[in-house]
Amino acid sequence: MPSERSRLSLGLFLLSTGHHIAGWRHPESWAAMPMDLRAYVRVAQQAEAACFDMLFLADNNCVPQTDWPAVRRTTREHILEPIALLSALSMVTERIGLVATGSTTYSEPYHVARGFGTLDHLSGGRAGWNIVTTSNSNEAWNFGRESHPQHADRYRRAAEFVDVAKGLWDSFADDAFLKDKEGGIYFDAAKLQVLEHRGEEFAVRGPLNLSRPPQGYPVLVQAGGSDAGRDLAARQAEVIFSVSQTLEEAQSFYADVKARLVAHGRDAASVKVMPGLFPVVGRTRAEAEDRMAALQRLLHPDVGLSLLSFLTGGFDFSPYDVDGPLPELPDTDVGKARLKVIADLARRENLSIRQLYERIAVSRGHHMVIGSATEVADRMQEWFEGRGADGFNVMPPTFPQGFTDFTTLVVPELQRRGLFRSAYEGTTLREHLGLPRPPRAVRGRTALPE
Template sequence: MTQKQLKLGAFLSVPGNHLAAWRHPDAVTETDMDFDWYMRLAQLAERGRFDTIFFQDTAAVGGSDKLARGDLTRSKLCRIVKLEPTTALAGLAVGTKHIGLIATATTTYNEPYNIARRFASIDHISKGRAGWNLVTSQIEDEAGNFTANPHMAHALRYERAAEFYDVVAGLWDSWEDDAFLRDKDSGRYFDPDKVHFLHHSGEHFSVRGPLNVSRSPQGRPVVAQAGSSEPGRELAARTADIVFTAQTELDDARAFYADVKGRMAKYGRHPDEMKIMPGFSPIIGRTMEEAQEKFQRLQDLLPDDVALSALDRFTRGMNIEQYPLDGPMPELPDTNAAKAQRDLIMTMARRDNMTLRQVARSVSAAQGHRMLVGTPAYMADQMQEWLEADAADGFNVICNYYPAPLAEFVDQVIPELQRRGLFRTEYEGTTLRENLGLARPANAFALRRAAE
C-alpha cells in the first residue's frame, strides 16, 4: 500500500498570526506591506516544496468602529494593513516557478465576472498555479465600505456565495481549450462553435458572458473554501478542491473530515477530489523545554487588553470588559460574523473550564487554530498522526511572525517529514492541481455537447 503524503500550505498572515509577535526582536514588521518580503517568503516556502502559499483577506480595517471612536489604540493594530492579495499573487507568479498561489476574495462584496477574470488571469500568468479562496465576509466592518448597512445575514451570504460560485465556474468554461485558432492564412482567430455564453439569470446575479480570458492552464483555478458552519460545509462539499479549517483536537478533526467528505457523493464527487487542511502555528525548539520557553516569550509580549480584543468580533455589542478576567468565560452571543469560530471558542472554553483571560490569550496566540509547541520530531509525529487517522490530508502552516519561524519549519520540520516518506522531495508537476493530485476538470459545455 502506498504511504499517504501530506499537502502543505504556507498561510502568510503577515506580519504574523500571534497578535503580539510583531514585537519579537526577530520579527520583521515590514512584511505586511513590503512586496520584496512577500517574494522572499514565497520563495522560502517554495524551497521547502510547499504546495501553495495562501493569503487571507478582509476588505476593511478590523475594529473600524472602535478606531473611529478613538477606542482602539493598541488592540490588533499589528494587522490593519496588507497588500491586496490578488495583485500580490500576480507579482509573485513571476518570481516563483512551482508553488501554488491562493488568495481570498469574498463573494459578499465582489461581482462574479471580476473574480472569474482576475483568477483566470493569474492562472495564465503563473502557468497554472492560481487558486481562489471562496469566502463569505465574516467581518462586519466590511459592510461600511460597500454601501451595505447592515452586514448581510449569514444564511443570505451563503446563498449568494453558492450562486456566485456557479457563475464564476460557468465563466471559466466560456472557451473550450482549442477555441483559439489564430490562423493568419484563413483569418480565423477563434472557432465560434467553441465559445459559450453563460446567460445566467438568478436570485442575486444576471451575467451574460462570455469571459474575456481564454480557458486557463488548469482548466479552472483551484477553489479553496474556509467555512465550517453548516452551510459552509455544504458549500465546500459541492465546490471546494481544498478546505482550510480550524480544529485543535484529533477527534473533532476526524469528525469534520468524515462529515465534509461524506457529503460529496450527492454532488457526484469522490472524497479524493478534496484536500482538507487544518491550520496550525508551530513553535519549534531543539528540545521541548526550549520550545516552551519560546512560546512563553511570545505570551509575555501580549498585554491583556490586546488579548481581549481578539474576541471583539464575536461580542456583537456585548461589553466583555465588564467580566472579571479570571472569572468563567461568559457566553458569547450568537453572531452574524464567524459562527463556526464562535462555536469553537465556546466549546474549548467549556471543555477545558477556561477563564476569560485564558480564552482571550489562547485566541490571540493562535486565532482559533492549533498551537504546536515542540521539536521537529514532535511536529512530524503530530502531523503524521492526523494524516493516518483521516483527520487531515495536510496542513496550513501559520507562523507567529516572519521570517524566522517559517525558515525553521522549512529547514527543520520538512526534512523530518521527508525522512519519514510523508512529504515530497521534488514537485510532481507544473500546475497546482498536479501537485495536489487533482484532475484537470473538463469544459462543462464541451461535455454537454458531446453527450447530446
Template sequence: MSQSLHLTAFMRPVSLHTGAWRYPGAYADANFNFTHLKAFAQALERAKFDAFFMADHLAVLNMPVEALKRSHTVTSFEPFTLLSALAAVTERIGLAATASTTFDEPYHVARRFASLDHISGGRAAWNIVTTSNPDAARNFGLSDHVEHGERYKRAREFFDVVTGLWDSFADDAIIRDQESGIFFDPERMHVLDHKGEEFSVRGPLNIARPVQGWPVIVQAGQSEPGKQLAAETAEVVFAAPRDFATARALYADIKGRMPAAGRNPDHLKILPAAMIVIGETVEEAREKRARLDSLVHYDSAIASLSIALGHDASGFDPDGPLPEIPETNASKSGRAQVLRLAEEEKLTVRQLAQRYGGYAGLAFVGTKETIADEMERWLHEQAADGFTCVFPFLPQGLEDVTGTLVPELQRRGLFRTDYEGATLREHLGLPRPANRFFP
C-alpha cells in the same frame, strides 16, 4: 487517502500571530515590503510547499482604538496585487487568494483568478469567503450585515457563475491561424447567459479557459452551510479543528457528504490550519510560544475575543467565566469554537482573551520529531491530508519549518523532495475539471 502530506503556508506579511511583529528578529515592516514577501515565497518554493496562501480582510479590523493601535494587521498588501507580483518571481508554488462572494462581482472574480492562473502557468487558487466582518459591509454601502444563511446561498450561486464563466471557451478554442486570419472558433465559445436569484451575468468571460481548467477551489467554513458548501464545491479545506478528535470527525463529516453531491472524496484535500512552533526540545518550543504570547497586550487580546464572539467582551469580568451572550450574525463556526474552548478548558475571560489575542487555533509545539509524529498520525488516521502551516513569527518561524521539519518529513517519505507537476492541481493530485459546455 493520500500517501503523503500536502503543505501550504497561510500567511500574513508579519505572521498571523498578533505579537509577532515584536518578536526578536521580526520584519515589522513586512506589510509593505515586497522584498520580504518575495523571500518568503521563494523559501517555501525551495521547500516544495504546495501553495502560498494570503489571508485577507475587507476592512480595518473592528476593535477598540486602544487595541487597534497595537495591531500589525491594520494595513497590508491586497492579495491579488501581491500574488500576481509573486507569480513573476516564482516558478512552481501555488498562489491562493481570498475573494468575497458577498462584496464582489462574479465577472470580476472569475476574470482575476483566470488571469492569475494564466500569468502563473496554472498555480492559482480561490479561497471562497462569505465575509462575516460587519465593518466590511459598511465599506460597500450596506449599513448592516448580510444574514448568515443568505450569504451562503449567494456564495453557492456565485460559485456556479464563476465556474461557468471559466468554461466560456473550450480549451482548444483559440486557433490563431495567421494565414487564414481566424483567431478563434466562435463555436467553441459559450455565452453563459446566467439569470439566477442573486445574479444576472451574460458572459462570455473575456479570458481564455484557465491553464488548470478552473483555479483550485479553497474554503474554510466549519459551520453547517460552510461544510455543505465545501462538500459540494471545495478542493481544499483549511478548517482548523482544535484537536485530533475534532479534526477526524470533521474529516469524516465533510468527505462523507461528498458522494451525495456526486463527488469523489479523494478530490478534496483537508489541510487543517496549524501554527507550528519548533524547538530543539519540546520545552524550548513551549518557551518560544510563551515568549511570543507575552508580547500581546491585554487590550488587543480582549478585542480579538470580541471579534471571535461577535459581541463586545470588554465589559466582562476578566477573572470570571464567559457569561451568556445572545446569538449574533457573526461567523457561527468562530463563535462555536470560543464557547467550546471556554467550556472544555474552563478558561476565564482573561485566559480566553490571551489565547485569542495571540493565535487561537490549533498549534503543534514541539521538536521536528514530535511534530512529524503528530502529522503522520493525522495523515494515517484520516484526520488530515496535510496541513495549512501558520508561522508564529517571521522569518525565523518559517525557516524552522523549511529547515528542520520539512527535511524530517522528507526523510520519512511523508513529503515530496521535488515537484512532480507544473500546476497547483498536479501538486495536490486533483483532476483538471472538464468543461461543462465542451466536454
C-alpha cells in the same frame, strides 16, 4: 502522481507579520512585512524551496477591527490586494501554488473570474481561489450597505456566484484559439459559448474576455465550517481550510465533509481537508516553550481582549472579571463554527478569559503545537493517518524566524518519514494536490454554429 493519501499537503498561510498577533514586536521579526514586497518575495521563495503546495492569503475589504486603542498595536489593518501581490510573486517563483481569498458578498462574479483566471494564466496554472462569504460588517459599510447580509443569504449568493464563475471560465474551449494567420481566423467562434446566466442573485451574460485558465478552473478552496459552509464545500470545494482544536474534532469534521461529498455524488478523495496548524518549533521542547513564552510576554491585554471580542461576534467582556470563567456566549451570525470551537476550548480546559485570549490571540481557534521537530511531525502524522487531515495550512507565529524553524526543522523530518515531497513532480497547483483538471461544461449558447 503518488497514490491517494501517501503524502500530506502543506499550505503556508501568509498573514501580515505572522500569526502571533504580537509577534511583530519580537526583535527577529520583520515588522514592515505587510507593506514590504521584498519580505513576501523571500518568504515565498523559502516556501517553494521547502516544496510547499501553496501560499495562502486571507483578505478583508476593510480594516476588520476598529477598536483603535487595541488595533494600533496590531499589524493586520494593512493588506496588499492579494491577486496583485500573488501576480507579483508569480514572477519570482516557479512551482508553488498561489491561493488568494475573494469575497462572494462584496464582489462581482465577472471581476472575480477575471482576476483569478488572469492569475492562473500569469502563473502557468498555479492559482487558487479561497471562496469566502465575509463575516465582517465593517466590509458592508465600505460598499454602501447599511448592514451585513444574513448567513443563509450570503451562502445562497456564494453558491450561485461560484456557478457563474465556472461558467465564465468555460467561455472558450481549451482549443478555441486557432491564431490562424493565413486564414485570418483568431478563434473558432463555434468554440465560444455565451453564458447568459439569469439566476436569483446574478444576471451575467458573458463571455469572459479570457481564454480558459491553464487549470480549467483555479483550485477552489473553502473555509466555512458551519452547516451552510460545509454544504457549499461539499458541492464546490477542492480544498477545505478547516479549524479544529483536537484530533477528535478534526476527525468528526473530516468524516462529515467526506460523507457530504459522497452524498453529492463526488469522490471522497476529490477534496483535501487542511486544518490550520500553528506550530512553535524548537530544537527541543524546552526551546519551543521558551519561544512561545517570549511571544506571549509581548501580548498587550487590550489586544487580547479586543481580539476575543471580535472573534465572538462583538461580545463585550468589560463587565466580566478577566481572571474569571468565560460567560455564556450568545449565538452569532458570523463565524459560527469558530465561535463553537472557542467556547468548547474554554470549557474543556477550564480557561479564564485571560487564559482564553492568550490562547486565541495566538491561533484564532486553530490547533497549536509547541515542541521539537519530532513532536510537531508526530502530531501531523497522527492527524494525517487518523483521518483528521489530508494536510495542513501552516500558520507560523512570526516571519521569518517562525517559518524558518518550520522549514529547517519540521519539513526535513516529514520528508524523512516519507510524508512530504522533497521535490515538485508537477507544475500546476492541481498537480501538486493530485486534483484532476475539470473538463469544460456546456452552458449557455454557442456564439456561432460550426
